Amino acid sequence: MRFSSTLISCLLALILPYAAAVEHGPKRHHRGISRQASSEQTHVKRVSGGKMTFYDVGQGACGATSKGSDFVAALSKEQYGDGYPGPNCWKKITITYQGKSAQATIVDECPGCAYGALDLSRGLFDYFAPESTGVIYADWEFS
DSSP states (O other): OHHHHHHHHHHHHHHHHHHHHHSOOTTOOOOOOOOOOOSOOOOOSEEEEEEEEEEOOOBOTTSOBOOTTSOEEEEEHHHHOSSSSOTTTTOEEEEEETTEEEEEEEEEEETTOOTTOEEEEHHHHHHHSOGGGOOEEEEEEEO
16 A cells, blocks of 8 residues: 555656646746647637636737736637637637626637636736636627
8 A cells, every 4th residue: 555655646746736837827928839820710709707817928829929917818729729820819809807898809829728718917807806816707708
């Protein structure tokens, strides 16, 4: 049994840092990855109760550099789409949370986001809730 405990401890030591890196957190950075163009475009018209977190923006997968005060967002890998820039780059979305609405621009891909979830710039997240909230669940749609 001792061998099993040691093995499990070793495996957890290897897996937990990876899981923490994949888990959505406030300081994750997204970086662009070149891909071959594709005509495939994936998006829904409206998402209700989508998970929203925030991250430190910089150069996004769409190719432009944003600053934290910009109202910009990153889409899930499935919704971002294939190609460079992705077919949903620069599209406008409207986000609504607790009676407040804001328009944002898609500038990045969020590899760790589930379908329908968004990663927001700090400025955009702060518009809706304090960063100490960590996660909000809001409605959004392509404008």
